[in-house]
Structures are given as structure tokens and as C-alpha cells.
Amino acid sequence: MGIGLTHYLILSGILFAIGLFAVITRRNAIMVLMGLELILNSANINFIAFSRFGGINLDGQVAAIFVIVLAVTEAAIALAIILNIYQNYKHIRIDEINKLKE
């Protein structure tokens, strides 16, 4: 049995779930970002798998490239913001950063 669309979808589903789980449960901002990357990459796998096996068009692959680019910019900006947080708070545990919402 060859590897088909279903396998890719299962993989992406698992990645998405892990990513979401990381985002919700991790306290360290960097870990949250990593979870985020997983979510975005699971979407990428979907795009490419559908494009490859659906046999319709190349839109999916183009989309994946866009997503990769945007993921990089997003990560860059998020890291900069986390760095700034570190300078202000000397830690990056997001559950302890709640000056707002008293």
C-alpha cells in the first residue's frame, strides 16, 4: 500500500492538534511560537497534499509558498516582540505577564 492523500491528511491533522495543544498549554512564549509553526505547517501539508493528489491545479503549492513566507515574517516579528518582553520583564512566561486585566 503506497502512501496516499489520507496519510498526509492524518499527518497534518496530528500536527495541527499538537500545535494547538502547544499553543494552549505551553507557558513559555517560544514554545507557543513553535506550536504556531506546527499549525502553519500542517496547513502547508494539506495544501500540497491536496494539490498533488487532488490533481486539480497548482494553487495549493503556490499557497504553501505564501504561507511559508508569511510564517517567517510572523516568526520574526513575534520573536522581536518576545525579546522586548524579555527586556521589560526579564522572563517570557506568558501566564505571568498580566499587568492588564486586573
Next chain:
Amino acid sequence: MGPISHSINFLEELQKSVGLFAPETALTVTFLLAIVADLIFRRSRNVTGFIALLGFIATGALLMSNSSTSAFAFNSTYAIDPFANFFKLLILITSYLIVVISFFSAELYHGNRKLGEYYTLIIGMTFGMFILCSSTNLIMIYIGIEAMSLCSYVLSGYTKEIRRSSEASLKYVIYGAVSSGIMIYGISLIYGLTGHLGLAEINHSLNVANLDHITLLVSGMMIIAGFAYKISAVPFHFWTPDVYEGAPVTITAFLSVASKAAGFAALIRFFKVVFAAVPAQGSIPDATWNMLGSIDWRIVIAILSVLTMTLGNLVALKQTNVKRLLAYSSIAHAGYMLMGVTVMSEIGVQSVLVYLVAYMFMNLGAFYVVMQYANLIGSEELEDYTGIGYRAPVLGICMVIFLVSLLGFPSTVGFIGKLYIFSAVLSFAGKNGQNFYWLAIMGVINSAISAYFYIKIVRNMFVRGAEFDKEKFKLSPESLVVALIIVIPTLYFGLFPGAVIRWAETSLKILVGN
């Protein structure tokens, strides 16, 4: 058709598209100019701001010049239609006012902070919102959302040495990135279901093929989550209060008006096009989203709307920080606007447009006054507002007008917006006698609740502290002029709303299909 003629077609298409893309190009040029100017005039903090203002005027002129065009650009991924034009103009006016307001912000001009990037990023964010308004392709929508969000993440933490500001930007970037991640996952599922990313093609596939309902529901919900995040609808609102409270006031105002408007533009276009009943030619008749018999999207949106406004208003009752209070009020206003989306008929969309115009003036005005007060007393706490109305009377009266307008008081533009939304909801008559009277009733109950906290601000400003005779604040004439520039339309369009209604009415045309 050989490769040569194909490439010629491509060139023609590109040429045509670039022409249609002129306003966005103007924004890009402004963006680049601002960066260069910032490098050259290192000393000046305002030069990029002025370049932004000039660029916005040029963009506005270009927008006006093709206001009635309806055409696709870039292989039907980008629609230039009156609907998009309306939102772009609205966003442009907002951006313009925000730049003007920023000149007065003590918070931003504190110390020797460089503001070149600040104004540059505002231009960039405007560009992102422009893309969002016009996209007819899910990937373009995603790019638009990201372009807008990336700038806003930075802007909301621009006063980076202030803790609450950096906290706001952290929360914004994490929640924002997650919600757009979920959205792109939803997009990938839709792509798998239909094989397309263009809204019109998706609509076509939905019409011809019988798709799996569960998957469609899940992916649809994921995409709606992305939009709902931008318009801060419940249950995707949790970032709003924190970010609005922490960000600089100018950026809070910008987010609450422009980015909400752009979110609504994309949301309405998405629903209008994707769930259109027939692959229509030109504009869509009223029979929208009769698709998908098993899922009543109307009810979904209606419930979302009720939750949004009720939560926004109820939580706002207890707030003690004016910025945070206005954040919850802006959540509530998103709920009112969703009432118009629920109806989705022409009048429904029109009511959202009218409401957005009203909301732009009154909300910008309210935040402007909050900013001026923060300049004067260095606080945004409700308690510190005691008697402030007597110390800065003109601003105080303006604030009262903005607040009662947010409340929907007659003779202000907010009333026209509410009247229109309620009319749209009451006028709806669906199949099998479906109506939304209950939604309208929830709406008016909510607007009665909201009276309490708007009036609470007024109470602190005027009712309390009338006795002690503190010194009056000195305000520069320019800052009063800006207040009047926003207050005059608030009153004028409240008394003579013809122009706003007409503008919204001519902007209903949404391009669909090829």
C-alpha cells in the same frame, strides 16, 4: 493559442491590473518614500507623518477617480468594485485622521522616541487593509490579513519601554497568529474540498457538487474564526480589551475602526460570494446563502451577534479604565454590525456600511478625547476623570457628543446607524416566515444597557466635581480644531444623513464570478 500569445495576454492582463491597482501602488510608493525620508531626515520626527498625509491624499484622489469601476485584476484574485472602494475610502479617512491625531500624542512623543517607523507602519497597515477589502481569493485574503496584522502587532507595542504596551503586543501577536493559523488550516480544508481558492470558484463547486457537510462546517467555522478575530466578535474577542488598553491610544483607535472595517469587508465579501445561491453574473440578488440546507448560517451569525453585543455591554458595565471600557464597547458595536450581516440582504449590507461610517466618526472622536485627556492628566482611569469636563469644557462637550452618539442618541450619527441596522433586521422576511424580531429586541435591550456605562463616563466628567474649582487646562487651538473636525460630521450626518446613506447605497455592488 501558443506560448507567445499566452504571454501577450498575460502582459495585457498585467497592464490592466496595474492600472486598477493604482491606489495600492500609491500607498506602496508612499511607504517607500517614508522609509527613505526617515533615513535622510533623521532629526525630524514628523516628516514621515507628513509624507503619509500627502500619500493618503494622493491615494484618495486615485480612489475617487475610479470609484465606479467594476473589474477584476490579477487573474480574478482582486476585485475593484464600489464595495471595496467604499471600505478603502473609509479606511483611508481613518488612517488620515489617525496620523493627524498622532501628532498630538504626548505618549508617542515622550522622550526622544523615533517615530519614523510608526508612521511608516501605519501606511503599511493601510495597504494590508486595502488588500483585504478587495481580495476575492482566500490566499489573497490571508495575505491581506497578515500584512495588516504584522504592522499592527508592532504598532500596538510601539511604546516599547512601557510594560503594558509590550504586553499588549505580545498578547496580540500570539492570539493573532493562532487565529490566522487556524484560518489558514480552514482554507486548506476548503481547498481540499473544492479544489479552488478563488471565492467564485468555491461558490461554483458548492453549487454543483454535494460536499461533505461536516468538513464544510468545520472549515467554514475556522475561516469565520479568522474574520471574527479581526472584528473582535465573541468568542474570539478575548484579546481586544488587553490590547486596546495596552496599546497607544492612537493605535487603539486605529484598530477599533479601520481593522474592524477591513474585517467586515472581507467577511461580507466571503459570505456574499461563497454562499451565493446561484453562480450569478454581476451583483448578487437577495437570495444569498440559501445553500447548505443542513447548516443555517444565518442563525450562526445571529447567535454570534447576540453573544457579542451582550458580552461586550455587560462586561463594559464594570470597567474602570476608559480605554478598556471603550474596548468592550467596540466589541458590542461589532455585535450590532453583525446584526446587519445576519440579514445579508442588500439593506443588511447597507446598514453595516452606514453603521461603519457612523462608528468611524464617533469612535475616533471618543479615542481622540481620551488621548487628549491622557496628555493632560496622564491617566485613562475613570476615577481621574472626575470634574474634567469643567477643566476642558470644549473637549468635554465633544466627548459627551461622541458618547451619546455611541449610545445611539437621536441627532447624532450613531442614531442613524442604529436605526438602519434595526430597520434592516426588522425588514427581513425569510422563507417559511422566518424573521429576526427577537434579534432586534436583543439589540435594543443591549443599547439600553450600554447607556449605563457611556453615561458613567459623562457622570464622572460633569456630574462629579462640579463644586471644586480647579484651574482650566490650556489646550492648543489646533487640538480643538481636530476635535471639531470630528464632532461636526457626527452631528451633521446625524441630522442630515442623506449623504452617508447615498454613499453606502452606491457601494453595494460586489463583484462575483468571472
Next chain:
Amino acid sequence: MQNFLGLGPLTWITFLPLLGMIIIFLIPSGKDEKGKETSKQLFRWVTIGFTFLQLIIAIGIYLNYTAGMTGINVEGGFQFREHYNWFTVTGLPMFGNVKVDYFVGIDGISAPMILLTAIVCFVASFASFSIKKQIKGYFAMYLLLDLGMMGVFISLDFFLFYVFWELMLLPMYFLIGIWGGPRKEYAAIKFFIYTLVGSVFMLLVIIGLYFGVHSFNMLDMMDPLKYDPTSIFAPGHGWWRNVAFFALFVGFAIKVPSVPFHTWLPDAHVEAPTPISVILAGVLLKMGTYGMLRINWPMFPDSVKYFQCFIAWVGTVSILYGALCALGQFKVGKRDFKKLIAYSSVSHMGYVVLGMSSMNSSGMSGAIFQMFNHGTITSMLFIIVGVIYDRAHTRGLDDFGGLANKMPIYTGIMAIAFFAAIGLPGMSGFVSEMMIFLGAFMAYPILTVISGLGIILGAAYMLWALQKVFFGKLPDRWSGPWDPTHKIYKTDDINAVELAALIPLAILIIGLGIYPAPMFNMMNATVNHLVEFVRIGGGF
């Protein structure tokens, strides 16, 4: 009456206060070295001047009023009509053409109210001399309130009506909230929220009616032929029409206020400064009953019949409950003079509701006349309370006694007001209550008899209060002069400014008690028309 500068008398009488407000805003509230506002006299006299001009116009309107013209649903029956287009937007989806008119005019129902508003506003501006802080803001808000009230009584376009109806809320909020007593914040917000809740539902009904007739013109909404038969409030949709009627009724009943929506009134009255209490009781409450007569009755004549008995009950309960509450002020030390009068207002407005529920000319004209009389009588009562409050800084009934010796003239005037409130023959209150009972007896004899108890209770609490304050022994603390320096109060008794406010009202009360015909002449044709219109159901 001639138009002046192209605008009719109704526009002038309504928008003159706006002019006054602008003038007040333009006058700098210059302060001398001691921080005292130097232009306060100017603000006062500008306000008095403008309200006096209003009064002159109102008298002019009265003199030129043609008795015998109908009104209600006949455009030709309205007098001093002005009908301009406010704004029009054409070719909209669903709406078609949105056309909002500036359409004003008066008939027999609104004419007495215009007169009343002009009189009360003029009188209350004298009572405003007791206001000491933020005088500029006070008079600006006062004039804005005046504008809103006038506007409500002249509007014949529902949109316009709603704008004025809401517009008046905001100045009232400030007037109670800023210049009120110790619990002013609570009282002001309570008043605001109560009224707003009533009016948001009114807004929904307005929209629904608009979809019926595609116009905001009230007269169109009274014409069954103009309705789109598929619209929600079209003739025949009885259930929805009843719902709409009820929503509007509640909105107006909050303003009246009828039990059980009356709880804002005692709070607002107790906290409001004297002149604002005067306006509140004198004019604002009438807007509720006026709204019912102008909107509920002729627009939903079918539903009125359906609810007739219910409305009579609301009236009766208000009469008795208000009177009992007033009488219930017996906890020693907590007895508040103003609260007593506030509850008496609830009771007296109950008569109006009872009279309106009778659906015959006698009851209806009695009700309108009672609106006018209650306006004048209660204004007097509140000014009277204000007079001793300004001197003694207390309104507790138990703090006084034997004032008759100290203030003989004051006592005389007070007696007029009290006896008028009780409904002594020869006073205007007697005539209107008579008419109401006559009319109501024809419709609901038993309820009327029960309501008659209200008169007895009314006499009880009024006489009791009179006795408490004016007879008996003067407490030691008041034995000296009110104002030992004689700077503010030259004599112990009432002063000229206060007399200027009270005498005209006293004359009106006695005059109309002896010779009420002018009032009835004004309203008869309209009332008969309305009664007939409702009797035949208006075609609905």
C-alpha cells in the same frame, strides 16, 4: 399669526431657546478675583428674557387659535402648520424613498400643552435664582430642555417626535445630576435609564410602522388605507398591533409615570433642584399622557379598545397607590415634603390615565384639562417647597410647624395651591377631576368609585401636611429670622422673585376654576373628533 423671517410661530417658540443657549455659551462666564461668576445675572436674565418671549408667542398662538378645528388625523385640522422636507433619500433597497419631514402643527390636544410649557418654563426660570453653581451650564441646559419639550408637543412627524423626545433626556440628566441633592447621581441615572428603556422599544415600533406606511408622518400612520397589507402592523394583524400598542404604552407610561413604572419619580423629584422639579412635574410628566393621546389612541384605535379596561385599571391603581404612598410618609424624621408631592403627582396623573381610558368626550377633555391643571398646581407646590428649603435647608415635614405666623403671605399662597391640589370647588383642579369622574363613571362605574377614594386620601395627606408645617408651634430653631444678615432674604416672608413665580400660577388656577370655558373651547372639537375616531375604530 404672521410668519416672522419666513418661519412660523411654532418654529420660533421651539427654537428660540436654542438661540438663547447659543447666546449663553457666547457670554464668557467671567470670574472676579474671588472666583465668583460675574455674569450670572446676565445668564439669568437672558433665560428669563427668552422664556418670556416664548410666553408671548404662546399667548399669541392662543389668541389666534381657531376653536373648532379638529386635528388628530386630519392635516387640515391642524393650525400653524409648517411642513418642510427635512431630508430625502430616494431609491433605496427595501426602504424605497426615505423621506423625513419637518412637520409641525397643533390641535386641541397640543395647544394647551404649548401654553403650559411656556408658562412653566417662564415661571421656573424665576425659581432658578436659587441655583448657585455652574450657572452658565445650568441655564444652557435649561434652555435645551425647554427646546426638547416644546418640540415634542408640536411634532407631527414620528421621526421628529422621537428626536425631541430623546433630546430632552440629556439636559434633564445633567440638570438633576449636577445641580441635584445628595443622591443626585442615582436619581439622574435612574431617570435616564428608565426613560431610555421605554423609548428604545418605541424606536422598534416606529420602524415597524414605517415599513407599513413608508413615511414617518404620524397622520399617515393613522390611516388604515395607507398601510401595506403585508406589513407587520397592517390592519388585521391584531396581535402584532396589540404588541406595538403595548410597547408604546409602556414607553409613555414610564414617563407619566404609572404604577408600576413610577419608582424613578420620587427619586428624581427629591434630588432635583426646585426649578427642575417644577419642570419635571409641570411638563415632563405630561409628555407621557400626551404621547398616548397623540400616538397610541389614534394609531391603534382597535388595540385601545382591547386594552381599555387594562388602562382604566392602570389609572386606578396609580391613583390609589400614589395617594397611599404619599400618606405613607409617616416615619417620623423621614417625612419628606417633596416626596409627598412627588407621590401626589403619581396619583394625580393616574386621574389623567383614568380619564383617557373612558373614551368619551367628558373623560378625555377632563384628562387634558387635568394635565394642564396638574402642571400649574404641582409647579406651585414645588416652588413652595423650594421657598422653605432655600431658607431652612431641610424639607422634613417634622422639622416645621407654626410657619403661618412667621410667613403669613406665604401661607396664604400655599393654601391656594394645597386646596387646588385637593380639588376644592372654585379651583381648576375641581373642574377637571369632575369631568374625569363623570366620563369614567359612564365607562367603568365601579373603578371610578374606587378611584374616588383617591380624592379622600388626597385630602387627607394634603391637609395633614398643611397642618404639620403651618399650624401648631414654631420650633425654637426657626424662631429667629431665616437670614440674620438680611443679605439674601430681606424679610422672613416670601420675596418678590418667588412671588413673581407663584402669583401667575395662582391666578391661573383660580381663574380656570371659575371660568374654565376658554380651555374647553380650545380642545372640544379635537377631543370630540378623537373620541369619534376611536369609537368607530378608525377603520382598522
